[in-house]
Amino acid sequence: xxxxxxxxxxxxxxxxxxxxxxxxxxxxxxxxxxxxxxxxxxxxxxxxxxxxxxxxxxxxxxxxxxxxxxxxxxxxxxxxxxxxxxxxxxxxxxxxxxxxxxxxxxxxxxxxxxxxxxxxxxxxxxxxxxxxxxxxxxxxxxxxxxxxxxxxxxxxxxxxxxxxxxxxxxxxxxxxxxxxxxxxxxxxxxxxxxxxxxxxxxxxxxxxxxxxxxxxxxxxxxxxxxxxxxxxxxxxxxxxxxxxxxxxxxxxxxxxxxxxxxxxxxxxxxxxxxxxxxxxxxxxxxxxxxxxxxxxxxxxxxxxxxxxxxxxxxxxxxxxxxxxxxxxxxxxxxxxxxxxxxxxxxxxxxxxxxxxxxxxxxxxxxxxxxxxxxxxxxxx
Amino acid sequence: xxxxxxxxxxxxxxxxxxxxxxxxxxxxxxxxxxxxxxxxxxxxxxxxxxxxxxxxxxxxxxxxxxxxxxxxxxxxxxxxxxxxxxxxxxxxxxxxxxxxxxxxxxxxxxxxxxxxxxxxxxxxxxxxxxxxxxxxxxxxxxxxxxxxxxxxxxxxxxxxxxxxxxxxxxxxxxxxxxxxxxxxxxxxxxxxxxxxxxxxxxxxxxxxxxxxxxxxxxxxxxxxxxxxxxxxxxxxxxxxxxxxxxxxxxxxxxxxxxxxxxxxxxxxxxxxxxxxxxxxxxxxxxxxxxxxxxxxxxxxxxxxxxxxxxxxxxxxxxxxxxx
Numbered sequence: 001x002x003x004x005x006x007x008x009x010x011x012x013x014x015x016x017x018x019x020x021x022x023x024x025x026x027x028x029x030x031x032x033x034x035x036x037x038x039x040x041x042x043x044x045x046x047x048x049x050x051x052x053x054x055x056x057x058x059x060x061x062x063x064x065x066x067x068x069x070x071x072x073x074x075x076x077x078x079x080x081x082x083x084x085x086x087x088x089x090x091x092x093x094x095x096x097x098x099x100x101x102x103x104x105x106x107x108x109x110x111x112x113x114x115x116x117x118x119x120x121x122x123x124x125x126x127x128x129x130x131x132x133x134x135x136x137x138x139x140x141x142x143x144x145x146x147x148x149x150x151x152x153x154x155x156x157x158x159x160x161x162x163x164x165x166x167x168x169x170x171x172x173x174x175x176x177x178x179x180x181x182x183x184x185x186x187x188x189x190x191x192x193x194x195x196x197x198x199x200x201x202x203x204x205x206x207x208x209x210x211x212x213x214x215x216x217x218x219x220x221x222x223x224x225x226x227x228x229x230x231x232x233x234x235x236x237x238x239x240x241x242x243x244x245x246x247x248x249x250x251x252x253x254x255x256x257x258x259x260x261x262x263x264x265x266x267x268x269x270x271x272x273x274x275x276x277x278x279x280x281x282x283x284x285x286x287x288x289x290x291x292x293x294x295x296x297x298x299x300x301x302x303x304x305x306x307x308x309x310x311x312x313x314x315x316x317x318x319x320x321x322x323x324x325x326x327x328x329x330x331x332x333x334x335x336x337x338x339x340x341x342x343x344x345x346x347x348x349x350x351x352x353x354x355x356x357x358x359x360x361x362x363x364x365x366x367x368x369x370x371x372x373x374x375x376x377x378x379x380x
Numbered sequence: 381x382x383x384x385x386x387x388x389x390x391x392x393x394x395x396x397x398x399x400x401x402x403x404x405x406x407x408x409x410x411x412x413x414x415x416x417x418x419x420x421x422x423x424x425x426x427x428x429x430x431x432x433x434x435x436x437x438x439x440x441x442x443x444x445x446x447x448x449x450x451x452x453x454x455x456x457x458x459x460x461x462x463x464x465x466x467x468x469x470x471x472x473x474x475x476x477x478x479x480x481x482x483x484x485x486x487x488x489x490x491x492x493x494x495x496x497x498x499x500x501x502x503x504x505x506x507x508x509x510x511x512x513x514x515x516x517x518x519x520x521x522x523x524x525x526x527x528x529x530x531x532x533x534x535x536x537x538x539x540x541x542x543x544x545x546x547x548x549x550x551x552x553x554x555x556x557x558x559x560x561x562x563x564x565x566x567x568x569x570x571x572x573x574x575x576x577x578x579x580x581x582x583x584x585x586x587x588x589x590x591x592x593x594x595x596x597x598x599x600x601x602x603x604x605x606x607x608x609x610x611x612x613x614x615x616x617x618x619x620x621x622x623x624x625x626x627x628x629x630x631x632x633x634x635x636x637x638x639x640x641x642x643x644x645x646x647x648x649x650x651x652x653x654x655x656x657x658x659x660x661x662x663x664x665x666x667x668x669x670x671x672x673x674x675x676x677x678x679x680x681x682x683x684x685x686x687x688x689x690x691x692x693x694x695x696x697x698x699x700x701x702x703x
Contacts, residue, residue: 070606071606091603091606091607092611094607097607100603100604104600104603104604105604106601106605107601117605117618118608118609121608121609121610121614122609166607166608
C-alpha cells in the first residue's frame with residue numbers, strides 16, 4: 001500500500017450507506033515552512049456524531065481543530081460544513097464553537113455573562129438571552145454559581161461554564177480541545193458520561209481532540225488515530241481496537257504483543273507464519289492477502305492469550321515460556337512471560353475466583369497459547 | 381561535586397565568618413532580626429526623606445511670614461512667664477481659599493494635567509498594544525526605544541521643544557518654506573506648547589504600565605471571543621479594554637500626579653497666562669519669600685492628589701479581594 005492510498009482514507013458511510021457527510025475535510029495540508037503539521041488529511045464526519053481525533057502531542061490534531069474553527073487557514077485543501085465551503089470565512093462568522101483546553105473564560109465576567117456572550121454578540125433579544133442562559137445553566141447544574149467570577153470556581157465548574165458557553169449558540173459543530181484534560185481522574189470519568197449525555201440530548205455534532213485513548217474509546221462514535229500529521233485509521237472504538245490496520249494503531253490503542261514473521265504457507269482459509277521471536281510457526285485461522293515469504297506482524301492483545309501450567313492439547317500457537325513478572329491488579333493479573341527467543345510477552349488473565357491458587361509465581365515454566373483467530377495480521 | 385553546591389557552601393562560610401556572626405549577635409541583642417533590618421532600610425529612607433520633610437513643610441505652613449532668617453515665625457515660644465506657648469496660624473490656608481488666584485491655579489493645573497493624561501492615554505495605548513503584540517525578540521528593542529529619551533536630561537529635552545516652536549523655529553521655517561503659511565505661527569509661550577511638552581515628557585510613564593498589563597493578556601481570550609462571534613473591534617472593547625483597566629489607572633496616575641505639580645514645562649514653554657500651581661509655588665517661595673503660604677500651597681496640593689489615589693487603590697484592593 002502506498003502512503004498516498006493510506007492518506008486518502010475514504011470512510012465508509014457510517015451506518016447508513018446513503019448518508020451525506022456533514023463535515024467534510026478534503027486533502028487538508030498545513031505547512032509551516034518546511035514542516036508539515038497536517039499532511040493531506042481527508043475526513044468525513046456525519047451529523048450527530050461524536051468523533052474523536054486521537055494522537056500524541058504534535059501529531060497535528062489540534063491544528064485540524066484550529067483550521068475547522070477558522071484560526072488557521074489550510075495551506076491546501078478545503079473544509080465544508082453542512083455543504084458550505086469555509087475557505088476564507090473568519091472565526092466569528094463560522095457556525096462552529098470551540099471549547100478550549102484552558103477553557104478561556106473571560107475573567108472579568110461572571111458565569112452568566114460568560115455564557116451569554118455568544119448570544120449578545122449575535123444580537124439576540126435580552127428576554128431570549130436570559131431564558132436560554134437560564135436553561136443551559138440548569139443543564140450544567142451551575143445555578144448557585146451564576147453570579148460568580150471564573151476565578152471563584154473549581155476546575156470542574158469552570159469546565160462546565162466553558163461547555164455551556166460553547167453550546168449555547170447551538171453550533172453546527174462543537175470542537176473540544178482536550179475537554180477533560182485538566183480534570184482529575186475521578187471527575188474525568190464522571191464528566192465523560194455527562195458529556196455524552198449532553199451531546200445526545202442536543203444532537204450537536206462533536207469533534208473531540210484527545211491524547212487519552214481511554215477517553216476516546218469511552219466517548220467516541222468513531223475514532224481517527226493520528227500520527228505525524230496523518231490519520232492512520234478511522235473506525236469505531238471496537239474496530240480500531242480489534243482490527244488495527246497497522247503496527248502503530250495496534251500499539252497506540254491498548255497494549256499488544258507484536259510478533260514479526262514471514263509467510264511460509266498461504267492458503268485460502270489459513271496462513272502459517274514463521275516467527276523467530278515466537279520460536280514457532282504461528283497459525284492464523286483465516287486467509288490473509290499477502291505474498292509468499294512477505295514480512296508481516298501478528299498483533300495479539302494480552303487478554304486474548306492464555307497461560308497454563310501443562311501443555312494443552314492441540315498443535316497450533318502453543319509456546320513454552322517462563323514467568324518473568326507478575327502484577328496483581330485486583331480484577332485481573334498481568335504477567336510478563338519470557339520466551340526462549342528472549343521476547344517478553346504481556347498476558348492478562350481475569351481473576352474469576354477469590355482464591356489466588358490460579359496465579360502463577362515468578363520463575364515458573366508455563367505454556368502460553370492463543371486461538372487461531374486471536375491475532376490480527378498487519379502488514380506494516 | 382557540582383559548582384552550585386561549592387558556591388553555596390562558599391556563601392555559607394562568609395555568613396559563618398566571625399565578623400559577620402558577631403555583628404548579627406550584637407544586632408540581635410538590641411532587638412534586630414535579619415528581616416527587621418531589610419525592612420528598616422526603606423522605612424528609614426521614607427522617614428528621613430519623606431515624612432520628616434513633610435512635617436517640616438506642614439509646620440512652616442502653620443507659621444507666620446517674617447522678614448527674618450528663617451523667614452517664618454516659630455510655633456513654639458517661651459513667653460515671659462516661662463510657659464511654652466504654641467501659636468498655630470491657619471491664616472495661610474484661609475488666604476489660599478480666599479484668593480481666587482490660587483483656586484484658579486489649582487483648577488488650571490488639574491485641567492492641563494487631565495487633558496495631557498487623556499492625550500497620553502490615546503497616544504500611549506496603541507503604542508503599548510503594538511509592543512505587547514510584537515514578537516518577543518522585537519519587544520525588548522521597542523521598549524528600549526521608549527526608554528531611550530531618559531538617557532538625555534529632561535531639561536534639555538524640554539528646551540529642544542523651544543527650537544521647534546519659536547517664531548523662526550523648525551516648524552515655522554518648514555511651513556513658511558512650503559508656502560502653507562505666510563506669517564510665523566505663535567506656538568511658543570502658549571498652552572498648546574505646554575500640552576505638547578507634558579504629553580511628550582510623560583508618555584513613557586503611560587506606555588510602560590499599560591505594556592506590562594497588556595503583555596499579560598492571554599491571546600486565547602481573544603480567540604475565544606472571535607470563536608463566539610465577536611468581531612475584532614468588539615473583542616477589543618469587550619475583552620482587551622476592560623482587562624487593561626488596571627494598566628490604564630496606573631499609567632494615568634503616573635502621568636496625572638507629576639503633571640499637576642509640573643513647574644519646568646510651563647516655565648519654559650508656557651506663556652504668562654499659563655497659570656499652574658507649580659509656578660505659583662515657585663513665585664511664593666522665591667519672589668515673595670512667603671514660605672508659610674508656599675508651604676500651605678504644597679500641602680493642599682498633596683492632600684488633593686493623595687485622596688483620589690488612596691480611594692482608587694482602596695477600590696482596586698477590594699476588587700482583588702473579591703476575586
